Amino acid sequence: MSTTLASVDPLFEVTPAQLSSTTAIGDEETHTATLVANRTMVLTGTSHGENADSETTASFAGTCPTGWFGSVTMQAGDTCEFTWTTHPTRMQSTSQSASFTAQELDEAGKPVGEAILSSFALELTSTVLEFESGYNFGEVPVGRTGAQELRLTNRAAVDALVSLSNIDAPFAVDERLLGEELRVPARSSIEVPLYFWPTAAGPASGYGDWSYRLDDDTGDKRSGYLRLSGTGNAEQPPIDVSATGVDFGEVHVGDTADRTITLTNSSSDDVAIDALNPVDLGLLGLSLGELPDYGFVPAGESITVTISWKPTKAGTLSRQALFAASRLLPARAATEPAPDIVEFAATLAGTAVGDGPTTDGGGGGTTDPATKPKPTQPKPAHPTPETQPVTENLPGTGGPGLAWGLGIALALAAAGGIALLRSPRRR
Incomplete structure (x- = not known):
C-alpha cells in the first residue's frame, strides 16, 4: 500500500501498511488491512468486493464505502476493514489494490484542507517449490568430496517437475538427475545431493541452472540458478x-x-x-x-x-x-x-x-660344510659280486695295473723269451 502523507496529526492510520501474501497453489489464505479514522472525515473509495478472479477475492467490512465510488462519513475511532482472500490456481506474481480518498470535515461537515489519496494494496505470489538458492560447502581437502543436500519442498496441491543443469565444476550433482525431470509429489519434499570436488587449494564458486513446472496443463514455468561456493584445502587427513x-x-x-x-x-x-x-x-x-x-x-x-x-x-x-x-x-x-x-x-x-644347527636369532647365517660329520658305510663280512672290496689308489704305486704287467713278463720268460729280458743289459 502506498504511504499516507505525513502530518503532525495524521487524519487516519492503516495497519499493516501493505498486504503481502505468499500462498501455495491450491491453498487459501485471508489477509486483512484496517483503516482507523483519527478525526471526522469522509472516505470515498472503489470497492472490489463484488469482483473476484481465479486468484483473489476482496471485500470491505465495518464503516467502509460501498459501490465503486461510494462515500461514508467516519468519526474519530471508526474503522474500515479490507479483507483479501487469496486462492491461487497457477504460478504467478501479481499486485492488486483498492484506491480511496480521505477528506477531513469540520464541525459543520464542510471539507477542510487537501484530500488524501491512498489505497489498500496486495502483493500476491503463488508458491510451488521452496528451497535454498545458495550453498557453501566450507573447506574440503583437495581430492576429496564435500556434499550437501538440496531439499526441494513442494507446497502446491499438484506434483512439480524439476530440472537441474549446467552445474559449474568443481561442483556437481548426481548425473542421473541431469537427464530427466525430478518429480516432487504434492505437499512433499525430496533431497537432491550436491557435491564439491576441489582439485586445487583456494576458494571456488559456481552456478547451476534450475527450472520447474507444475504437472498440469497450464504450461507455467519458473527458472533461476543456484549459487555454489567452497574452499579447497591442501591439507589432507592422516593415513591411519x-x-x-x-x-x-x-x-x-x-x-x-x-x-x-x-x-x-x-x-x-x-x-x-x-x-x-x-x-x-x-x-x-x-x-x-x-x-x-x-x-x-x-x-x-x-x-x-x-x-x-x-x-x-x-x-x-x-x-x-x-x-x-x-x-x-x-x-x-x-x-x-x-x-x-x-x-x-x-x-x-x-x-x-629340530636336529639341525641353531640359527642366529632368525637372522640367517651359514654352517661350514667341513665341520659336518661324514656318513659311514658298513663293510660286508664276505665279498659278493654285488659288494666287491674297494682298493684305494695310493700315491706312488701302480696298484692292480702293476701286478697285471708283472704276470705278463713271467709268462714270456717261461716261453724262452730270456733274450728279451736280458736285452737291456747289453746296452
Missing part, C-alpha cells in the same frame, strides 16, 4: 593403517605353518597397500600370500593375508613383515603432488625346532 602380528609357536624344521595377519585402514580415504620386504622374508622360509584386490582397502575396512613359515634351521624367529600404504585420490586430483605414503609392520615370532 595397522597390522596384526602372529606367533607361529613351535614349528619343526621342514614343516610348514600358516597364519593370517589383518591389515586395517582406519583412514577417511581409500588406500593401496604394498608389501616391502617379501624377498628378505623368503630367505627365512617365510612367504606372504597375495594381497586381496591388489592391496586396495576402502576407508574403514580391513583385508586378511596368509603368511607361511617353513623353517630350514632350528632357532628363534623375530622379524617384521613391512608394508606401505598410499592414499588413493580420484583422477580429478591427478595433477596434485604424489599422495602421502605411510609404512607399518606386522610382527612375526616363533621357534623352529
Whole structure:
C-alpha cells in the first residue's frame, strides 16, 4: 500500500501498511488491512468486493464505502476493514489494490484542507517449490568430496517437475538427475545431493541452472540458478593403517605353518597397500600370500593375508613383515603432488625346532660344510659280486695295473723269451 502523507496529526492510520501474501497453489489464505479514522472525515473509495478472479477475492467490512465510488462519513475511532482472500490456481506474481480518498470535515461537515489519496494494496505470489538458492560447502581437502543436500519442498496441491543443469565444476550433482525431470509429489519434499570436488587449494564458486513446472496443463514455468561456493584445502587427513602380528609357536624344521595377519585402514580415504620386504622374508622360509584386490582397502575396512613359515634351521624367529600404504585420490586430483605414503609392520615370532644347527636369532647365517660329520658305510663280512672290496689308489704305486704287467713278463720268460729280458743289459 502506498504511504499516507505525513502530518503532525495524521487524519487516519492503516495497519499493516501493505498486504503481502505468499500462498501455495491450491491453498487459501485471508489477509486483512484496517483503516482507523483519527478525526471526522469522509472516505470515498472503489470497492472490489463484488469482483473476484481465479486468484483473489476482496471485500470491505465495518464503516467502509460501498459501490465503486461510494462515500461514508467516519468519526474519530471508526474503522474500515479490507479483507483479501487469496486462492491461487497457477504460478504467478501479481499486485492488486483498492484506491480511496480521505477528506477531513469540520464541525459543520464542510471539507477542510487537501484530500488524501491512498489505497489498500496486495502483493500476491503463488508458491510451488521452496528451497535454498545458495550453498557453501566450507573447506574440503583437495581430492576429496564435500556434499550437501538440496531439499526441494513442494507446497502446491499438484506434483512439480524439476530440472537441474549446467552445474559449474568443481561442483556437481548426481548425473542421473541431469537427464530427466525430478518429480516432487504434492505437499512433499525430496533431497537432491550436491557435491564439491576441489582439485586445487583456494576458494571456488559456481552456478547451476534450475527450472520447474507444475504437472498440469497450464504450461507455467519458473527458472533461476543456484549459487555454489567452497574452499579447497591442501591439507589432507592422516593415513591411519595397522597390522596384526602372529606367533607361529613351535614349528619343526621342514614343516610348514600358516597364519593370517589383518591389515586395517582406519583412514577417511581409500588406500593401496604394498608389501616391502617379501624377498628378505623368503630367505627365512617365510612367504606372504597375495594381497586381496591388489592391496586396495576402502576407508574403514580391513583385508586378511596368509603368511607361511617353513623353517630350514632350528632357532628363534623375530622379524617384521613391512608394508606401505598410499592414499588413493580420484583422477580429478591427478595433477596434485604424489599422495602421502605411510609404512607399518606386522610382527612375526616363533621357534623352529629340530636336529639341525641353531640359527642366529632368525637372522640367517651359514654352517661350514667341513665341520659336518661324514656318513659311514658298513663293510660286508664276505665279498659278493654285488659288494666287491674297494682298493684305494695310493700315491706312488701302480696298484692292480702293476701286478697285471708283472704276470705278463713271467709268462714270456717261461716261453724262452730270456733274450728279451736280458736285452737291456747289453746296452
